[in-house]
Amino acid sequence: MQLRSRASSFAGAKVGNENSSPDLDRVLTLRDAVKADALMILLSVYGLVCGDLWQLIRMKEGKLLGGVGEQVKWAQRELTNIQCYLSDADSRRRKGDARAENWLNQLRDVAYRIEDSIDIFFVEVEDNRQKDHQKGPSFKEKLKRMCRKPKELHKLAIELGDIKKVLDGIIKSRIDYGIEPLQDIEGRDTHKMSARRATYQDVDETEVVGLDADRNKILELLSDEKICRRAVITIVGPGGIGKTTLAHMVYKSAMKDFEYHIMLSVSQQFSQTNLLLKMLKKFDSIVPDNTDEGELIMELKDKLSRSKYLIILDDVWEVNLWNQLKNALPDNKNGSRVLMTSRFIDVAKSADPGMPAYELDFLNDKESRDLLLRKAFFYQELDEEYPSDLLEIADELAKKCKGLPLALIVLGGILSTKDHTHSAWERVLRTMDWQSDGRGCMDVLAMSYDDMPYYLKTCFLYLASFPEDYKISSKRLIKMWIAEGFIPCEGRKSMEEIAEDCLEKLFQRCMIQVSSRHLNGLIKKCRVHDLLRDLAMYQAGKENFITVLPNPQDTNYPDTTTRRVSFQSCHPQLIKYVHYAKYSDL
Numbered sequence: 001m002q003l004r005s006r007a008s009s010f011a012g013a014k015v016g017n018e019n020s021s022p023d024l025d026r027v028l029t030l031r032d033a034v035k036a037d038a039l040m041i042l043l044s045v046y047g048l049v050c051g052d053l054w055q056l057i058r059m060k061e062g063k064l065l066g067g068v069g070e071q072v073k074w075a076q077r078e079l080t081n082i083q084c085y086l087s088d089a090d091s092r093r094r095k096g097d098a099r100a101e102n103w104l105n106q107l108r109d110v111a112y113r114i115e116d117s118i119d120i121f122f123v124e125v126e127d128n129r130q131k132d133h134q135k136g137p138s139f140k141e142k143l144k145r146m147c148r149k150p151k152e153l154h155k156l157a158i159e160l161g162d163i164k165k166v167l168d169g170i171i172k173s174r175i176d177y178g179i180e181p182l183q184d185i186e187g188r189d190t191h192k193m194s195a196r197r198a199t200y201q202d203v204d205e206t207e208v209v210g211l212d213a214d215r216n217k218i219l220e221l222l223s224d225e226k227i228c229r230r231a232v233i234t235i236v237g238p239g240g241i242g243k244t245t246l247a248h249m250v251y252k253s254a255m256k257d258f259e260y261h262i263m264l265s266v267s268q269q270f271s272q273t274n275l276l277l278k279m280l281k282k283f284d285s286i287v288p289d290n291t292d293e294g295e296l297i298m299e300l301k302d303k304l305s306r307s308k309y310l311i312i313l314d315d316v317w318e319v320n321l322w323n324q325l326k327n328a329l330p331d332n333k334n335g336s337r338v339l340m341t342s343r344f345i346d347v348a349k350s351a352d353p354g355m356p357a358y359e360l361d362f363l364n365d366k367e368s369r370d371l372l373l374r375k376a377f378f379y380q381e382l383d384e385e386y387p388s389d390l391l392e393i394a395d396e397l398a399k400k401c402k403g404l405p406l407a408l409i410v411l412g413g414i415l416s417t418k419d420h421t422h423s424a425w426e427r428v429l430r431t432m433d434w435q436s437d438g439r440g441c442m443d444v445l446a447m448s449y450d451d452m453p454y455y456l457k458t459c460f461l462y463l464a465s466f467p468e469d470y471k472i473s474s475k476r477l478i479k480m481w482i483a484e485g486f487i488p489c490e491g492r493k494s495m496e497e498i499a500e501d502c503l504e505k506l507f508q509r510c511m512i513q514v515s516s517r518h519l520n521g522l523i524k525k526c527r528v529h530d531l532l533r534d535l536a537m538y539q540a541g542k543e544n545f546i547t548v549l550p551n552p553q554d555t556n557y558p559d560t561t562t563r564r565v566s567f568q569s570c571h572p573q574l575i576k577y578v579h580y581a582k583y584s585d586l
Contacts, residue, residue, distance in 0.1 A: 071160040072121045078167065079114040082107060087454035106170050108543060112563050113163050115485075120156055208249070209374070209405075210367040211242055215249045218358060222254050222310070222337050230331040232322065232338045234348035237360035238510035238529065239444040240406025243341035244314050246360065250339065251312050258337075260309035267315045268451065272324045276300055279311070279328075297328040308334045316342040317451065322351040343448055345508045362403025362529075369398045371405060375412020376420075393425045400432060402530045407434075410441040434534050445535050448509055458486045459502050460511055461545050463528050464536035465566035471515050471525045474503055 086108060221233050235243045247263065255261040262282040266275065276296040280287045283303055287296065311329065313321070322340075329338065340347065348357035363371065373386050373394055380386075386394075397415070401407035411428075414437055418424045434442050449457065459481055466472050478499040481487055487499045503523050506512045511532060515525040528536070540546040546564040 071157060072118055075114045075118055075160055075163070079111060079118065082111045082114070086111065103170070103174060105543060110163060110167050110170060112544075113159070113166075117156060117159050117163065124156075208242075208245055209371040210363045211246050211249060214246055214358075214360065215253065218246070218250050218339070219253055221355075221358075222250070222339070223257065223335075225335065228333045228335055230329065230333075230336045230338065231355055232340065232348075232352035233355055234316075234351060234357050235339070235341045235360060236345050236348055236357040236510070237343070238404075238532070239343060239448055240404050240441060241360045241362065242405045243360060245405075247312055247314055247339060247341050251310075254310060257308075258310040259307040260304060261311075263312040263314065265314045266317070266321065268317045268447075270316075270318055270321060272321075275325070276328060300328040301330050304336075305330045305332065307336075308332070309336045310339070311337075312339045312341075314341050316340045316347050317344070319344065319346050319350045321347070343510050345510070363405060363408070364403065365395070365398065368401060368403055368408055369394050371408045372398045372401070372412045372415070375409050376415035378412075378416055387420060389422050390420065390425060393422055393429065397425065397429055397432075400429070400530075404441075404529065404531060406444060407438065407441050407531055410438045414438075434531060435538050441531065442535055442538070445531060446539075448511060449535060449539065452509065452511075455486060455488050456502060456505060458545075460506060461536050461540040461543070462486065463512070464533060464540045464548055465546055465564065466528070467568045468530055468533060469527065471527055473525055474500070474523045477526075478503065 086104065218233065218235070221227075221231070235246060237243050251261070251263045260283060262279060264275065264278055264282070273293050273296065276293065277287060277289065277291070280296065280300055280303070283300075285299065285303060287299060291299075309329075329336075338351075340351065342348065345357050345359075348355070369391075376394075377384075377386060397411060398408065401411060411432070414432075415425060415428060418428060432438070449460065452460065462481065462484065463472070463477075478496060481499050481502070482495045487495050487502065490498050493501075500522055503512070503526070507514055507523065507526070512526045512528055514523050515527055516523075518524045537548050541548070544563055546566055548566045548568065
C-alpha cells in the first residue's frame with residue numbers, strides 16, 4: 001500500500017504541473033524505493049503518458065547540459081592558454097629554478113584535470129546523441145537515464161568549479177612568491193652546458209676503444225682524390241657516443257695534409273659572426289671584433305681562396321648553419337674538406353646531400369668491457385692483466401651501458417673509487433642509479449631532449465611506457481600518440497602522416513634506433529637505448545606524465561595521483577598496488 005500511495009501521489013502531481021522540478025526530484029527518490037520494472041507497471045496502471053514524462057526528462061537534462069556546457073567552454077579556453085604557456089615556459093625557462101619547476105608542475109596537473117573534465121563532458125554528450133537515435137528505447141532505459149545524468153553532470157559542474165579555484169590559487173601564488181618561470185633562453189648559464197660536454201670531449205686518446213676503424217674510414221674520405229670538390233662530411237650519433245673524440249683523432253692525423261686547418265666547437269649558442277671571427281683569428285688574421293659580418297665573409301673567403309683547407313666544426317645543432325657559412329668557404333676544387341659532428345642526421349643531409357652521414361655505432365661487448373676496465377684501472381699500464389675475479393662482473397656492468405662510450409667512462413670512473421673486489425663491484429651493479437651516480441652522463445643526453453619542441457618531447461616521454469629493449473611497432477605507437485592527443489594539426493596532412501613525421505624526427509635526432517623499415521622507407525619498428533629510456537622515465541615521472549612500475553621487488557610505489565601508469569610486470573605485488581590505488585580504469 002505504501003508503494004501504491006507513492007506512485008499515486010507522483011502521478012497526481014505530474015498531471016497538475018508537468019514542468020515542476022520537485023516532481024522530478026520525486027522520481028529520483030523512487031529509484032531508491034522500487035525497481036524500475038515495478039515502477040513502470042504502477043505508472044501504466046495510473047495512466048501516466050510516457051511521452052510526457054520523457055519530455056520532462058529532456059527539458060531538465062537540457063538545462064543541466066547547458067549550464068555545464070558554459071563551464072566546459074571556459075575550461076577549453078583555459079586549457080588552450082595553459083598548454084601554450086607550458087610550451088613557451090618549457091622552451092624558455094631557466095633550468096635549476098626549483099620554485100618555477102614546482103609551479104609549472106602544478107599548472108600541468110590542472111591542465112590534466114581540465115582535459116579529463118572535457119573528455120567526460122563530451123562522453124556524456126555523445127552518449128545522449130547515440131541514445132536519441134536508438135529505435136524505441138524502453139521506458140525503463142529512459143528512467144535510468146533520467147536518474148543517472150543529473151547526478152553525473154552535477155559532479156562535473158562541481159569538479160570544474162573546484163578546478164577554477166585551484167587555478168586561481170596557482171596564479172596568485174606566482175605573484176605572492178615572485179616566481180618567474182619564463183626566463184629567456186639566452187640567460188641560461190652557458191658554463192654549465194660547457195661543463196656537460198667536458199665529461200667526454202677531452203678523453204685521453206690512449207684510453208679510446210673502438211674508434212680506430214672509424215678514424216681510418218674518415219681519413220680515407222678526407223684524402224679521396226676522386227672527390228676534388230669541397231666536400232662536407234658529418235659524423236652523426238647520440239650524445240656521448242664519441243663524435244668529438246673521433247673528430248680530435250681525425251684532426252691530429254689529417255692536419256699535416258692541409259695548408260689551413262682549424263677545429264672549432266659550435267654548440268647550441270651559435271653566432272655566425274662570432275664563428276667567423278674565431279676562424280680568422282685561428283688563421284692569424286688581425287680582425288677587429290666589431291667588423292661587419294659581410295666583411296668577415298669576404299676576408300675569410302679571400303684567405304682560403306688559393307689554399308687547401310680542413311675545417312672541423314664540432315657539435316653542430318642548427319640545420320641551416322652550413323647555408324650561413326658556405327659563402328665564406330670557397331670551393332677551390334683542390335680537395336678541401338669540412339668535417340662536422342652533430343646529433344642530427346638532417347644536418348648532414350642539408351650540408352652535403354652527396355656525402356651520406358657517417359653514423360657511429362655503439363661499442364660491442366668486448367670493446368665495452370675494455371673501455372670500462374681502462375677507466376676503472378686508469379693508473380695501470382695497458383698490457384697489465386686485470387684481476388680475474390672481476391672480469392665476469394665487469395661484463396655485467398658493461399652491459400648496463402649498452403655500448404655508449406660516455407656511460408662506460410662515467411661508470412668506470414665510479415668503479416675506480418671503489419675497492420677492487422667482487423663484492424664492491426656487485427654492489428655498484430645492484431645500486432647504480434644513472435640519475436644520481438651518473439648525473440654527468442644523463443646531463444649530456446638531456447641536452448638533446450631539451451632542444452626538442454614541446455610536442456616532440458611529449459611523444460618521446462611516452463616511449464617510457466614500453467619495456468626495456470622492446471621493439472616498438474610504429475603502427476601501434478602512432479595510434480597511441482593520436483589517441484592521447486599528442487599530434488598537432490599541420491595543414492592538410494592527416495594525423496597519421498604527422499605522427500610518422502614525428503617518429504622520423506626522433507630518429508633524425510638520434511633519440512630512437514630504427515629496427516626495421518617498410519618498403520616505402522617509413523619506420524616499421526624502433527627501440528630506445530636504455531639510457532635514453534631512463535631519461536624519459538625520469539623526466540616523465542618528474543612531470544607526472546607517466547609512472548613506470550617495472551620492478552616487482554620495488555615497494556616504493558607512488559602515493560600520489562599519476563596521469564598514466566605503465567605496468568611492465570604481472571607480479572602479484574603490482575596487482576595488489578593497483579587495487580590499493582584504485583586505478584579503476586586499468
